[in-house]
Amino acid sequence: MAYVSGLRCRECGREYPAEPLNVCDFCFGPLEVVYDYEAIRRVASRERIQRGPLTMWRYEDLLPVDAERAINLHTGFTPLVKATNLGRLLGLNELYIKNDAVNPSYSFKDRVVSIAATKAREFGFDTLACASTGNLAGSVAAHAAKAGMKSFIFIPHDLEKGKVLGAAIYGATVVAVKGSYDDVNRLCSELADTYHWAFVNINLRPYYAEGSKTLGYEVVEQLGWRVPDHCIVPAASGSLFTKVWKGINEFVSLGLVQATGTTHMHATQAEGCSPIVTAYQAGWTHVRPVRPKTIAKSLAIGNPADGFYALKTIQATSGSAVSVPEEEVVEGIKLLAEYEGIFGETAGGVVVSALRRMAQQGAIGKDEVTVAFITGNGLKTQEAVESVVQPITVEPTVASFQAAVNGR
Amino acid sequence: MPSRRIKLTFPARLIKDPVIWQLGQKFPVVTNIRRADVREDYGWVVLELTGEEPEIERGLEWVRSMGVRVDPVSGDVVEG
Numbered sequence: 364m365a366y367v368s369g370l371r372c373r374e375c376g377r378e379y380p381a382e383p384l385n386v387c388d389f390c391f392g393p394l395e396v397v398y399d400y401e402a403i404r405r406v407a408s409r410e411r412i413q414r415g416p417l418t419m420w421r422y423e424d425l426l427p428v429d430a431e432r433a434i435n436l437h438t439g440f441t442p443l444v445k446a447t448n449l450g451r452l453l454g455l456n457e458l459y460i461k462n463d464a465v466n467p468s469y470s471f472k473d474r475v476v477s478i479a480a481t482k483a484r485e486f487g488f489d490t491l492a493c494a495s496t497g498n499l500a501g502s503v504a505a506h507a508a509k510a511g512m513k514s515f516i517f518i519p520h521d522l523e524k525g526k527v528l529g530a531a532i533y534g535a536t537v538v539a540v541k542g543s544y545d546d547v548n549r550l551c552s553e554l555a556d557t558y559h560w561a562f563v564n565i566n567l568r569p570y571y572a573e574g575s576k577t578l579g580y581e582v583v584e585q586l587g588w589r590v591p592d593h594c595i596v597p598a599a600s601g602s603l604f605t606k607v608w609k610g611i612n613e614f615v616s617l618g619l620v621q622a623t624g625t626t627h628m629h630a631t632q633a634e635g636c637s638p639i640v641t642a643y644q645a646g647w648t649h650v651r652p653v654r655p656k657t658i659a660k661s662l663a664i665g666n667p668a669d670g671f672y673a674l675k676t677i678q679a680t681s682g683s684a685v686s687v688p689e690e691e692v693v694e695g696i697k698l699l700a701e702y703e704g705i706f707g708e709t710a711g712g713v714v715v716s717a718l719r720r721m722a723q724q725g726a727i728g729k730d731e732v733t734v735a736f737i738t739g740n741g742l743k744t745q746e747a748v749e750s751v752v753q754p755i756t757v758e759p760t761v762a763s764f765q766a767a768v769n770g771r
Numbered sequence: 772m773p774s775r776r777i778k779l780t781f782p783a784r785l786i787k788d789p790v791i792w793q794l795g796q797k798f799p800v801v802t803n804i805r806r807a808d809v810r811e812d813y814g815w816v817v818l819e820l821t822g823e824e825p826e827i828e829r830g831l832e833w834v835r836s837m838g839v840r841v842d843p844v845s846g847d848v849v850e851g
Contacts, residue, residue, distance in 0.1 A: 374806065385845060386776065386844055386845060389805065390805050390806050390817075391776050391805045391806060391817045391819070391844045392806065393845070472850075493848075493850070494848050494849040494850070495849065495850050495851065496849060496850075496851055497851050498850070498851050499850040499851065517849075519849070544849060545842075547849050548842070548843060548847055548848055548849055549843060551848050551849070552843035552845060552848060553775075562848070564848055564850060565845055565848055568845070599850065599851060600846065600847065600850065648808075649808060649815065651780070651813060652780055652840055652842065660851050661850075661851025662851065663851060664846075664847045664849075664850065664851075665847060666842050666846050666847045667846060667847065668845055668846030668847065668848075669846075670846075710851070739851075
């Protein structure tokens, strides 16, 4: 059962019932789920978690929906891989990759969408919707298919069709909106007020966001019930970043794990869209919106909804924010692929390049437990790395082959 | 009467201008500020606009033309 007592405004603290709401009526601040932690403390234990399924639903006591009614594509409990090769290259003895690229729709979005889809059905919605240029679209469409719900995916009209193939295949209605990226934003915010639909990251956002906590839980459990010293996380809206830390923090406060020290949270962005990094470096309390221009499309959020909270998380954990030049994004993808056999998308390239910079600058101790989060599959952003395909052309003879590969 | 919840972000050159007052004077819309952070080089205001839909849209178009950024209060919702 879910131990949710309601929603609370993150700005003014005003409380609301657990309904499909995302904004405080008084100050228009964002709402967050409130849990009955005393009740959770009475039931939660390592043993209970370990008896659960090998999915994110093993943490059901800390999620805002009932696992019994979950729209379950078997998301989560993805591999935590000790990155010995990459670690050796970077001089890090305790480097781990959390490979969330192997979720059912190939990105971490399955974690948040499975919560939102479950909550949507609980609230009686028959339609799931989102505005997305890729990962979120696929996940919403897949979960809607599993739940027997309709789905609407809104995209900018000039988006390449291939980007939403992974949504259309599940039977989603894809709506191409004429106008700018901002027009899609505005339209979807208005539609969420107009239609009785579950816009996963608008009217269900408080619940949706909680799904990302499971990444934090899994890392702690997979490290053998210990907290990492550093988390290197990609930042778009900033929600994932803040929720990974919330997950770790909840485990500590519930006594499920001993905190041996602070987990330093590091947000990473590509320079072409780095409002959180810019604010961190300038010492601003709020993020100033930018126009995204980055190849890391899954991080292209110029006005991040949780930017302010990401900055607070960095401050609370003595973490940092790191941006990488656009050309290093591809380098990061290749590093991870060539050293660890893991093909991450552009956001993963951002994470690995930022990790490399931090290691080179001595920001991470060589024996500190460091987790880099790879949140999407490289097959989704093949265009970013297609230059690696340079086949050796040979005649169909052994001699030709030997001549061509000689010295390789 | 329709209403819209929006966030206005002001560049440094507009900090001293009474843009929100002018919005209410030029267009038949009611402005109702809920949160704000205004500094000498930058500012944002979260507010509700109430009025007929075409008037809200015209008013926001004018605000944009002044160089103010207009966003939904929920931030960007188009995700990757």
